[in-house]
Amino acid sequence: MSGGIDSSCIASTQRPMRDAFRVWPALIVFLLAAATAPGQFFRVYEYKTADAGAIEFSYWTTYIASSDQEMGYFGKTVSREKMWAHSFEVEYGLSHRLTVGYYADCLDPQGGSFEYIRSKLLARYRLFEKFERPFDLALYGEYIIPVKDYDNSEKFEFRLIVEKDLGPIRIALNPILEKKTSGEDVNEGVEFAYAAGFYYDDAGDGLWNTPDVAVRPGVEFYGEIGEVSASKTSSRQGHYVFPVLDIYYTRHPGWKAHWNVGTGFGLGGAADDVVLKSILTFEFLF
Known part of the structure; x- marks a missing residue:
């Protein structure tokens, strides 16, 4: 997070308005798309990666605060309501x-025990430089x-991260393609999902900010529509809307912290009703 607006940021806000019109068709596609299976982890990936x-x-x-959904869990069916999900990332x-x-x-669902369920290996690569x-x-x-x-x-998941600053508003879009690579359902087609975020970044x-802390409000959207060639029916669809806050702490030169926290509301028959999420990140510079 920077302490002010530099010349590159000023130049970006003065780009022709046609750039904005190029964004809106993509936004409409993502916001009208609908989710299917309820998720455990919600994050919109932005353009910036960790420093070298x-x-x-x-x-x-x-935390799934309210839900009428059930799921298979190590050979039995359990309720998703009051379930905790945890992820540890480096x-x-x-x-x-x-x-x-x-x-x-x-x-860690009600009616089940705390269990490790899967590992994920990831890579992110930024194309070009900002602006x-x-x-x-x-x-x-x-x-x-998975276990x-x-x-x-x-499974293999691919996201294209698309980011655009329009004045003080930052828009981040993540169209997602997922393909199963093993197991009984390996012959299923490619599935499509999305994550999208709109933030007052300025x-x-x-x-609001001080020399050490900046607070950024936003709203995030998540969803899945099933296979690209055969989306699921509306009765099995839903999506999530998350008002969020991003809190950045940058006081120390050797490390910084970022906390993304929000409350999600599910819309549609296959979504959990109320979801609380928190992602706390510490970055150490060497």
Whole structure:
């Protein structure tokens, strides 16, 4: 987070309005798309990656406060209501553009025990530099390896990260493609999902800031529509809307912290009703 607006940011706000009109068709597609299976972890990835040589540690927490959904869990069916989900992540900046990382995901539902459910291997790569193109672009790949008793299908997930600053508003879009690479359902087609965020960023100052802290409000949207060639029916669809706050702490030169916290509201028959999420990240510079 920067302490003010630099010349590149000013130049970006003066780009022709046609850039804005290029954004809106994509926004309409993502916001009208509908979700299917309820999720445990919610994050909109933005263009920026970890600094070169930096290590990021993140702790993700999700709590399903209200839900009428059920799920399979190690051979039995359990309610999703009052379920906790935890994820532990480490990322390393190989360069100023390329980041690699690892996740360990765990679930703790009512009627079940706390269990490790899967590992994820990831890589993120930034294309170009900030404001070199009409949109800031990055690529994200993730390979998911579940515990066999939880899920017998390994998966590959690809995200295109599209970011655009329009005045003080930052827009981040994540169209997502997912393909099962093993298991009984390996012959299923490619599935499509999305994550999208709209934030009052104001060149890093957010809505409120001091020399050490900046607070940025926003709203995030998440959803899945099933296979690209055969989306699921409306009765099995839903989506999530999350008002969020991003709190950035940058006082110390050797490390910084970022807390993304929000409350999500599910819309549609397949969504949980109320979801609380928290992602706490510490980045250490070496």
